[in-house]
Amino acid sequence: VALSDIDTAEKMTARCEAGEAGFRERLAEIEAFDGVPTVDNYYVPLDSLISSATTLQSHASSLSGVHPDPDLRAAGEACDLLINKFFSDLSLSRPVYDAVGAIDTSNADAETRHSIEKTLLSYRLAGVDKDEATRERIRALNEEIAAIGQEFNRNIREDVRYLELDSVDDLAGLPDDYIAARPPNEDGKILISTQYPDVLPFFEYAESDALRKEMVILFRSRAYPQNEPVLRKLIEARFELAQLVGFDNYAELVTADKMSGSPQRVAEFLADLKEYTTAAQDAEYAILLARLQQEQPDAERLESWQNSFIRSKVRREQYDVDTRVVRQYFNYDASRDGILTLVQDLFGVSIVPWETDTWHEDVEAFELRDGDEVLGRFYLDMHPREDKYQHAAMFPFVNGIAGKQLPVAGLVCNFPSGAEPMQHSQVITFLHEFGHLLHWMFAGHKDYMNTSGITTEWDFVEAPSQMLEEWIWDYDTVSVFAKNAEGEVLPQELFDRMLAARDFGLGMGTRGQLSYAGTSLGLYDRDPAGIDFDEHTANMARTFTKFEPLE
Numbered sequence: 001v002a003l004s005d006i007d008t009a010e011k012m013t014a015r016c017e018a019g020e021a022g023f024r025e026r027l028a029e030i031e032a033f034d035g036v037p038t039v040d041n042y043y044v045p046l047d048s049l050i051s052s053a054t055t056l057q058s059h060a061s062s063l064s065g066v067h068p069d070p071d072l073r074a075a076g077e078a079c080d081l082l083i084n085k086f087f088s089d090l091s092l093s094r095p096v097y098d099a100v101g102a103i104d105t106s107n108a109d110a111e112t113r114h115s116i117e118k119t120l121l122s123y124r125l126a127g128v129d130k131d132e133a134t135r136e137r138i139r140a141l142n143e144e145i146a147a148i149g150q151e152f153n154r155n156i157r158e159d160v161r162y163l164e165l166d167s168v169d170d171l172a173g174l175p176d177d178y179i180a181a182r183p184p185n186e187d188g189k190i191l192i193s194t195q196y197p198d199v200l201p202f203f204e205y206a207e208s209d210a211l212r213k214e215m216v217i218l219f220r221s222r223a224y225p226q227n228e229p230v231l232r233k234l235i236e237a238r239f240e241l242a243q244l245v246g247f248d249n250y251a252e253l254v255t256a257d258k259m260s261g262s263p264q265r266v267a268e269f270l271a272d273l274k275e276y277t278t279a280a281q282d283a284e285y286a287i288l289l290a291r292l293q294q295e296q297p298d299a300e301r302l303e304s305w306q307n308s309f310i311r312s313k314v315r316r317e318q319y320d321v322d323t324r325v326v327r328q329y330f331n332y333d334a335s336r337d338g339i340l341t342l343v344q345d346l347f348g349v350s351i352v353p354w355e356t357d358t359w360h361e362d363v364e365a366f367e368l369r370d371g372d373e374v375l376g377r378f379y380l381d382m383h384p385r386e387d388k389y390q391h392a393a394m395f396p397f398v399n400g401i402a403g404k405q406l407p408v409a410g411l412v413c414n415f416p417s418g419a420e421p422m423q424h425s426q427v428i429t430f431l432h433e434f435g436h437l438l439h440w441m442f443a444g445h446k447d448y449m450n451t452s453g454i455t456t457e458w459d460f461v462e463a464p465s466q467m468l469e470e471w472i473w474d475y476d477t478v479s480v481f482a483k484n485a486e487g488e489v490l491p492q493e494l495f496d497r498m499l500a501a502r503d504f505g506l507g508m509g510t511r512g513q514l515s516y517a518g519t520s521l522g523l524y525d526r527d528p529a530g531i532d533f534d535e536h537t538a539n540m541a542r543t544f545t546k547f548e549p550l551e
Contacts, residue, residue, distance in 0.1 A: 003059050003397055003408070004357035009071035012060065016079035019056045023049060023086050031095040037103050039112055046096065047115075050449050051405070053090075055398050057083040062397055064150075065157065065389040066381055066412055067359045073387070077150050081143065088142035091126035092135045115448040121257055122450075127245040134244055141241045148234045155223035155230065158387050163202075163215050165190040173207035175324045177421060194219045195384040197416045200423050203308040205324060216305040217550060222390075228533060235528040251525035259459040263525040270514055270521070274544060277514075280507025285546045287314060304547045311505050319501035326498065327421040329482040329490040335427050336380070338481025339434055340366075342471055347438070349375065360385070362417070363410075368441050376400060376441035379410035383417045390414060392429050394436035399453045400444025407444030407453060409437050419485070424498075428472050435465030473499060508545070515544040 006012050026049045033042060057080055064076030090096065101120055105113045127138045165171065168190065171179050178201050184190050192198045192215065199219055206212050238250040247253045251263035260266050288310045289302045302310065315321045340351050354365040354377050364380045379397075384390070392413040400407030411433055415426050422430075439454050439461075446452035454461060471477045475495050482490035518540040523531065538549035 001056075001059075002356070003063075006059060006063065007072075007357065007359070009069065009075040012063070012072055012075040012079055016056065016060060016075075016082055019053070020082050020086055023053050023083075027086075027090060027093070027096075030099075031093060033095075033099060037099040039103060039105070039108055039116075042099055043103055043112075043116060046100070047448050048404075050090070051399060051401055053083055053086060054449065055405075057087070058395075058397050058399075062395040062410060063359060065153070065395070066410070068385065068387070070387065077154070080150065081146055084146040085139075085143055088126075088139050091123060092128050092139060094128060097123045097128045111447055111451050115451045118450045125245065125253065125256055130244065130246075138241060138244055141237050141244070145234065145237050145241065148230060148237065152223075152227055152230045152234060153389075155227050157389055159222045160386075160390070161194045161218045161222060163192040163211065163218055165192065165211070170208060170211060171206065173205045174201060175205065175327070175421070177328075178205075181420065193384075194222060195390065196414045196426070197384060197420070200426070201327075203305070204312045204423070206309070209306065212309060213303070213305040220550065231533065232528070235523050235531075238524065239528050249525050249527070251521060254524070257458075259457045263521060266517075266521055267525070270517055270544075273510065273514055277507045277510050281511050281546065282507075284505055284508050287318075291317075301548065302546070304550060307508070307547070315501045315504060319497055319504070321494070321497045321501045323424060326424050326490075326494070328484045330422045330424060330427050331419045331485075332382070332416050332422055333418055334481045334483060335422060335430060336382070338478075339427075339430060341480060342477055343434070343438065346471075347442075374406060376407040376409070376444060378408065378437055378441065381410055382413045382415050384414040388412075388414075392433050394433055394440060396440060396453065399449055400441075400446075401449065401452055402445045402447050407441050409440045411437050424472075428469050431469045431472055432465040435468035436461075438468070439464045473502065511545045515540045518544055 001015055006015055026045075030042070030046055030049065035041070037043070060076040060079035060083065062076075064073045064080060067073050067076065097120070100116060100123075103116060105116055108116075127135060130138070166189065168179060168184070171182075171190065182190055182192065182198075192202055194215075199215060202215055203212060206215075235250070242248070242250040242253040245253060247256070249263070251266070255262050255266060260269065285302065288307070289299070291314050292299050292302055292306060292310050312323055315323065343349065344351055348370070350369045351366050352369060354367045356365050356377075358365055358379060358381075360381065362381065362383050362385070365377065366380070367377050368375045381388075389412050395410040395412050396407075397410060398405055398408035413430065413433060415430065416422050436454070439456075443455065444453045446455075456463075475492060478495065479489050479492075484490075519537055522536055522540065534551075541547055541549045
């Protein structure tokens, strides 16, 4: 069933229930297999079943994050949980595990051997080798974890907050186009939302220190306090799951099949990066603090809500880069077209419109082709709207399998639309997420589910995107589409200054990412009983950054 055919809650529910029933029948047949299992008579049918169920679950979970119909979103969440339960049962099926383990792979090709090895490892990490009572508790925990995760994400998705301003004077420092696009409402109030097109320029340009602080608190408080008990339930359930499977904690479980191999190695990596970035962070912080003290002589430290604002001033004064000028050259429509042109030139492919129904009028659809061959299809859902996923990500809809099905994905972001200017950082984000989409398209032509699509070692999964980002720093590429409202191309001399200023803030930015990593690791590398979220998060901020945590 095509994604475009699921356009009502009723169709989602009917498709899901019929699909799940069919998957159960096929699993029963596979579990009852009586014979010598081989790649062709056992593993290929099993892989086909996994592929079919994954596609349905991907449709359900993705639409629950982007569809404008709340009933369909709810039906998608229910379907996601139903298919998740099926996958939990499949991952704990001892007959399937034993049969796959009995397949003779001595004459199989390298991809087939690798696929089967990955499958067997995933079964062991799921707890398939435990006794029936333990597996029954694992099943219950898998269902609980999936439902808690949905609640956590839903709370964020549906919580958009607004800073209420009394006068246009409160927007002092912001670009004219930004101010014009946000007129007062019927009550004379100007509302600035916590959506990215609103907050990113506000953090960087708003001259009011107090209002920037208020906005940072609003932005960081989304889904608070409702997500605090949700998160606690989540980490407690994951801890119990890890112990049942045979690990001391959840971090050990999730690193067992990664290149890093253990939470200890991850912690060492974070410590190494902390040491490597100390000099850069300290130098940058000293520059920013000195600049802040020109305006606030009594300031003893730089606060988190001042970081973007003061950093922008330093770039303007020391590198002659005014990002309010830069953003005039990067409107959404031109940036999208420029990135599509770059991809076509870089990879020798063509991108053409794909005639299909979408879940919202803002969504565009395209085919990726190599000559006459269609390599994959994708959607661009790029602008904020009510109750939509609020960040930026590639949503996989269909995992491509060679000779059977084409990869399909969606790019889901929250950028300004049309001719409205984008922050330069948002163009980088566009390229980054498009890198994931290309990875999905190009790699989705292998023989098995777990070798097709984004199947590099997970520790490496960001690398293709980071490589594609680099093209934003190639003037020949950027000058094709970076034009202001008058059609003037981004000047070479301005671009050269942008390039010179590129790395300023990299030390502090890296430290911020380390604090997030440390926060996550510290929730999962121990018994979560007694963890104080506020204390832990504050400790990670103080360990890795020079910012004092906000309440």
